[in-house]
Amino acid sequence: MNGRKVTGPVWIQPGVPDNSVTVTLGYGRTRAGRVGTAQGFNAYALRTSAAPWFASGLQIRKTGDRYVLASTQGYQSMDTPNGDHRPLVRETVLEEYHKDPDFAKGQGEEPAPGLTLYKPYPYKEEDYAWGMAIDLNSCVGCNNCMIACQSENNIAVVGKEQCAIGRHMHWIRIDTYYQYPDEAARDRDNPKAFFQPVPCMQCEDAPCEVVCPVGATNHSSEGLNDMVYNRCVGTRYCSNNCPYKVRRFNFLLFQDWVTPQYKMMRNPDVSVRSRGVMEKCTYCVQRINEHKIDAETASVREGKQIKVGDELQTACQQSCPAGAIIFGNINDPESRVSKLKAQSRNYSLLGELNTRPRTTYLAEVSNPNPELKA
Amino acid sequence: MNDRYKTTVDAEQAPVIEPGYTFGTITEKISSIVLTRPASNGWFVGFGVGFMLTMMMLYAIGYLFLKGIGIWGDTIPIGWGFAIVNFVWWIGIGHAGTLISAILLLLRQSWRNSINRFAEAMTLFAVACAGIFPAIHVGRPWLAYWLFPYPSTMGVWPQFRSPLMWDVFAVSTYATISALFWFMGLIPDFATLRDRSDKPVLRIVYGMLSMGWRGSARHWHRYETAYLLLAGLATPLVLSVHTVVSFDFAIGIVPGWHTTIFPPYFVAGAIYSGFAMVLMLAIPIRKIYRLEDFITERHLQNSAKVMLATGLIVAYGYGIEAFMGWYSGDRYDAFTLWNRLHGPYAIPYWSLLTCNIFIPQLLWIKKLRTSPLALFLLSGVILIGMWLERFIIVVVSLSRDFLTSSWGMYYPTRWDWMIFIGTIGMFLAAMFLFLRLLPAISIFEMRTLLPEAEVKE
Numbered sequence: 001m002n003g004r005k006v007t008g009p010v011w012i013q014p015g016v017p018d019n020s021v022t023v024t025l026g027y028g029r030t031r032a033g034r035v036g037t038a039q040g041f042n043a044y045a046l047r048t049s050a051a052p053w054f055a056s057g058l059q060i061r062k063t064g065d066r067y068v069l070a071s072t073q074g075y076q077s078m079d080t081p082n083g084d085h086r087p088l089v090r091e092t093v094l095e096e097y098h099k100d101p102d103f104a105k106g107q108g109e110e111p112a113p114g115l116t117l118y119k120p121y122p123y124k125e126e127d128y129a130w131g132m133a134i135d136l137n138s139c140v141g142c143n144n145c146m147i148a149c150q151s152e153n154n155i156a157v158v159g160k161e162q163c164a165i166g167r168h169m170h171w172i173r174i175d176t177y178y179q180y181p182d183e184a185a186r187d188r189d190n191p192k193a194f195f196q197p198v199p200c201m202q203c204e205d206a207p208c209e210v211v212c213p214v215g216a217t218n219h220s221s222e223g224l225n226d227m228v229y230n231r232c233v234g235t236r237y238c239s240n241n242c243p244y245k246v247r248r249f250n251f252l253l254f255q256d257w258v259t260p261q262y263k264m265m266r267n268p269d270v271s272v273r274s275r276g277v278m279e280k281c282t283y284c285v286q287r288i289n290e291h292k293i294d295a296e297t298a299s300v301r302e303g304k305q306i307k308v309g310d311e312l313q314t315a316c317q318q319s320c321p322a323g324a325i326i327f328g329n330i331n332d333p334e335s336r337v338s339k340l341k342a343q344s345r346n347y348s349l350l351g352e353l354n355t356r357p358r359t360t361y362l363a364e365v366s367n368p369n370p371e372l373k374a
Numbered sequence: 375m376n377d378r379y380k381t382t383v384d385a386e387q388a389p390v391i392e393p394g395y396t397f398g399t400i401t402e403k404i405s406s407i408v409l410t411r412p413a414s415n416g417w418f419v420g421f422g423v424g425f426m427l428t429m430m431m432l433y434a435i436g437y438l439f440l441k442g443i444g445i446w447g448d449t450i451p452i453g454w455g456f457a458i459v460n461f462v463w464w465i466g467i468g469h470a471g472t473l474i475s476a477i478l479l480l481l482r483q484s485w486r487n488s489i490n491r492f493a494e495a496m497t498l499f500a501v502a503c504a505g506i507f508p509a510i511h512v513g514r515p516w517l518a519y520w521l522f523p524y525p526s527t528m529g530v531w532p533q534f535r536s537p538l539m540w541d542v543f544a545v546s547t548y549a550t551i552s553a554l555f556w557f558m559g560l561i562p563d564f565a566t567l568r569d570r571s572d573k574p575v576l577r578i579v580y581g582m583l584s585m586g587w588r589g590s591a592r593h594w595h596r597y598e599t600a601y602l603l604l605a606g607l608a609t610p611l612v613l614s615v616h617t618v619v620s621f622d623f624a625i626g627i628v629p630g631w632h633t634t635i636f637p638p639y640f641v642a643g644a645i646y647s648g649f650a651m652v653l654m655l656a657i658p659i660r661k662i663y664r665l666e667d668f669i670t671e672r673h674l675q676n677s678a679k680v681m682l683a684t685g686l687i688v689a690y691g692y693g694i695e696a697f698m699g700w701y702s703g704d705r706y707d708a709f710t711l712w713n714r715l716h717g718p719y720a721i722p723y724w725s726l727l728t729c730n731i732f733i734p735q736l737l738w739i740k741k742l743r744t745s746p747l748a749l750f751l752l753s754g755v756i757l758i759g760m761w762l763e764r765f766i767i768v769v770v771s772l773s774r775d776f777l778t779s780s781w782g783m784y785y786p787t788r789w790d791w792m793i794f795i796g797t798i799g800m801f802l803a804a805m806f807l808f809l810r811l812l813p814a815i816s817i818f819e820m821r822t823l824l825p826e827a828e829v830k831e
Contacts, residue, residue: 076778082712084705088777166449166782175779198779207627213542214520215533231530233520234443234513236453237538240772241626245451245780249513251444275442276513350776353627 004048008041009067010060014075014178014191021058035159070164078177078194089136089177089194090347091364101344104363110351116205121219123204124331127307128222128292129358130283131330132314133340134197136364138324139174141195146170148319149199152284154266156254156273169248171281172199172316194364197325199316200225200246200281201349201357208238208247216278223358224283234276243350247280283327284314310336330358390485391823392667400668400824404817405570407663413810416662421806427799434792435510443513447786452772456790457511459764460797462619463647464504465545466640466760468552469612470648471497475555476608479601485676487819488668492659492808493652494556499804500651501549503797508541510793537621544618548611555604561587562597562818616644623767629706630714630771633698639691646684646730647760649677650753655805657750659814668815671744678743681734681756688763689731706776718783719770722762729759 008023016022028042046055078086087107096103114120123129149155149172156169175198178191202225209217209225216232219225239247253275256262266272269286273279291312299306310328317325328337340346345362348355395403438445448455471493478486509518521542523532532539564584571577587593620640623631653674660669699711714723733755742748774781808814 073779074781076781078778080705080709080712080778081716082709084709086705086776086778088779162444165447165785166451167444173779175777177779196779198777210533210535211537211626212533213536213538215531231520232513233517235511235538236443236448236513237536237622237626239450239453240628243627243776245775245777247450249450249453250442251448251513252442278513353776 004046006041006043006045007063007065008043009069011069014180015189015193018189021060068164070160072163072168072170072173073176075176075178077179079180088175088349089196089364090361091136091194091366094365094367097365104345104347108347108350108352110348111354113356115354118205118210121204121221123221123223126221126223126331128288128329129331130202130222130224130288130327131337131341132199132202132283132317132325132327132359133337133346133362134359135324135326135340135362136194136196137345137362137366138322139195139197139320140322140324141174141176141193142321143174144319144321145172145197145316145325146174148315149281152267152270152315153282154255154270154272156250158254162251162254167249167251169250169254169279171246171248171279172197173246174198196349196361197316198244198246198349199359200283201244201355201359202281202283204356204358205354207241207243207353207355211237211241213237222288224285224288225280226285227279227282229271229273229277229279232277234278236278238278243353243355247278249278250275287312287314307332390488390670390672391820392670395667395824397821397824397826400820401566401570401817403665404668404813404815404820405567407809408567408811408813409571409576417806417810421803424799424801424803424806427796428803431793431796431800434789434796435506438510438789438793439515443511445787445789447784447790449782449784451775451780451782452769452784454511454768454772455784456786456794457507458622459761459768460794461504461507461511462640462764462768463761464500464507464797465548465619466616466644466647466764467651467757468497468500468504468548468648469616469641469644470652471495471500472548472552472555472608472612473645473648474652475559476605477612479605480609484823485672487823488665488670488815489652489656489673489677490819491556491559491812491816492655492805492814494552494559495805495808495812495814496648496651496655497552498549498556499801499808500648501545501552502804503801505545505549506793506797508538508545537618537625540618540621544615548615551604551608551611555608558597558601558604559816559819560812561585562589563813563816565589566817567813612645613641616640623771628771628775629704630710630767633695635691635694635698639688639694642684642687642691643760643763646681646688647757649681649684650756650760653677653681653749653753654757657746657753659809661746663809663814665815668820674746674749675740675743678737678749678752681753682737685730685734685737685756692727692731709774710771713774714766714770717770717774719766719773723766723770726759726762726766729755730763733759 023043023046025043025047027040028044029036029039031037032039046058048055078088080086090104090107092103100106150157150170153171155171158167158169162168175196177194177196179194180191202223204219204223206217206219206225209219213235214231214233216228217225217238218228234249236249239245239249250273255272255274257272257274267286269290288308291308295306295308308329309332312328314325314327317327326337326340328335330338330341332338340362341360343362345365346360347363348357348360351357446455446457474486474493475490478490509515512518521532521539532542561584564580565587568577568580568584571580617637617640620636624633624636626632656669656673656677660666696711699707702708714720734752736742736748736752742752769784773784
């Protein structure tokens with residue numbers, strides 16, 4: 001561009017306007033220690049103080065080189081190549097919503113409760129039944145929940161090579177789906193993009209639990225799907241059998257157990273996982289227990305029963321700038337999560353599999369400006 | 375007393391043993407391989423290659439224990455890769471040995487007498503190869519014993535609802551019965567070797583192994599009863615072991631796994647691949663050790679017919695899977711079918727159909743059924759096809775399941791290949807040792823095939 005030159009990889013994304021390129025700044029170190037040296041590409045070389053954010057006149061030439069971009073999300077669609085549409089993110093426009101407020105429920109039948117070989121547990125009789133509602137209307141796909149979860153739960157950073165082959169460890173991820181106006185015509189220019197944060201669904205009938213040969217993943221009376229790291233031998237059967245693929249496996253020793261400084265970095269309330277064990281979202285069980293203990297001490301002190309209320313927040317919920325993630329006690333009809341789950345937009349992801357997930361989604365209702373379309 | 379070994383010579387069929395043999399010449403011919411023939415250079419080369427590949431496998435397993443499963447190609451979503459594919463493949467191969475030795479014994483198929491010994495050895499070695507994988511594929515192999523229901527002081531038991539748990543029982547039972555059955559069958563022959571050996575060391579070793587066998591009528595009576603009982607115990611295992619192995623998948627929720635057709639189709643596939651392995655071993659052995667008189671055209675043809683029949687059952691299984699993909703109306707099953715036919719793993723799937731269904735139809739031609747070279751090549755094709763079948767079931771089903779966001783690809787690493795090829799080397803090395811140290815064909819059962827063995831009342 002005007003004599004300035006940068007060599008770098010190109011990632012073609014749907015929905016980017018023609019003849020335009022977005023570059024990411026902040027990479028391309030020449031000297032940054034063991035992990036940083038000679039990594040990435042320095043886009044600052046294109047930037048001048050006269051045009052810090054936008055510039056024109058760029059020319060792109062193919063070098064023929066190949067470069068692996070480590071990414072945790074592709075640019076997938078909910079349409080499968082055999083011409084089917086999977087209703088993973090359910091959405092409609094405002095007009096349709098007024099006509100049929102229950103539209104989300106109609107897109108996948110959920111079997112009646114109790115259809116299981118095993119005796120259903122009476123969760124309704126417990127003090128607490130933890131659940132989560134994620135409002136797809138609010139989620140903007142900023143990834144903040146992922147980072148909050150990573151620091152709260154001592155989640156390992158696996159590095160580029162491991163990430164590129166699908167071994168990232170995030171307990172919550174943001175699935176991105178593109179919806180093309182005309183799938184058959186392969187029109188990649190005007191997609192609608194959807195974001196769907198996916199933590200563990202904490203299924204009441206969890207497929208992962210029955211297949212573990214050593215009983216390392218079990219259900220708590222409050223509806224949490226708990227991992228017992230000490231008991232896990234690492235058969236990975238649970239992950240294979242998880243339809244949401246939210247389980248993460250320590251394929252190698254991802255945590256640094258040696259460097260003493262890292263001890264200060266970690267959350268002391270959360271176990272640091274070693275190689276060969278499975279891990280996954282716990283609904284921040286350490287926070288749940290902290291609040292339960294506080295509530296119990298307060299009950300004793302004040303001589304009346306005090307329950308944990310909506311002040312208990314998971315890390316992802318706490319950090320979400322859009323307030324899309326709401327967690328709480330679904331046995332309490334007054335809790336925020338219960339009220340949200342009572343909405344007509346509420347649906348279970350893959351509910352037809354009879355997993356009875358505790359994490360549910362509120363379908364997206366958009367109100368597009370008709371003038372923009374033309 | 376009994377006509378278990380009664381020879382049924384059909385005039386139109388090739389005999390199960392060529393004419394002109396006596397008790398003495400049979401014994402001489404089989405035992406000479408072990409006792410008098412010097413080991414050839416070819417044997418040393420074969421055993422050496424097998425041994426080196428075994429060492430390579432041990433090296434790869436050592437590194438695996440040091441670093442973790444991450445050195446393999448397994449990822450999320452494909453949590454099971456080569457290890458499970460190889461496990462199912464090897465355990466399937468073992469099935470033919472049990473079928474030949476137990477079921478054909480009960481059905482009085484006397485032609486089995488010349489191939490049952492090494493088919494049983496094959497079973498044992500195949501189960502040993504298979505047994506490596508479940509132990510090493512877990513993330514923390516030093517804790518793999520937690521899968522066994524041992525009385526722990528903490529009162530912790532395995533989780534009995536898990537198919538992997540059932541696998542532990544199925545495979546360990548199978549290994550135990552196969553080893554016992556094989557050893558029992560060897561006892562009279564150990565005694566023969568003891569009596570014929572001129573080296574004192576060998577006499578002592580074979581003498582201990584023969585457990586005091588003198589060949590008295592009382593010995594034979596007890597032996598026959600015990601052998602029949604063991605055959606009765608082993609028979610249900612032919613059906614149950616691979617049924618339980620198939621539960622690993624059929625119980626799962628993954629589209630492509632969750633099918634009720636799996637147990638019968640796995641068992642048929644196991645026998646299919648097992649007979650292919652029997653032929654791949656029998657054809658060179660009869661050639662090198664000039665045993666064409668004992669392992670005759672009839673044996674080759676019968677094995678080929680079994681392969682043709684089980685191959686058709688397997689083809690039926692594929693057909694039903696495809697049909698149910700459409701008929702069930704389940705969008706995930708429908709996509710699994712589409713993905714196999716057109717997805718990124720279409721080449722393995724079409725190769726599987728070619729190797730397992732299309733090419734083996736050549737077995738309808740009698741000329742090929744009686745040609746050792748053609749059978750050897752066809753068996754190789756079938757073994758590749760059956761391996762691909764397990765690859766399609768395990769890896770391809772996992773690669774694209776419910777959420778399109780979580781689809782992935784599986785790329786085996788060199789460690790995956792080293793361990794897989796290493797088990798083939800281990801199998802070969804064990805087979806070579808077996809040929810030199812033990813009678814590869816049952817001497818006493820062969821003797822019963824002679825017309826003079828028939829007891830007249």
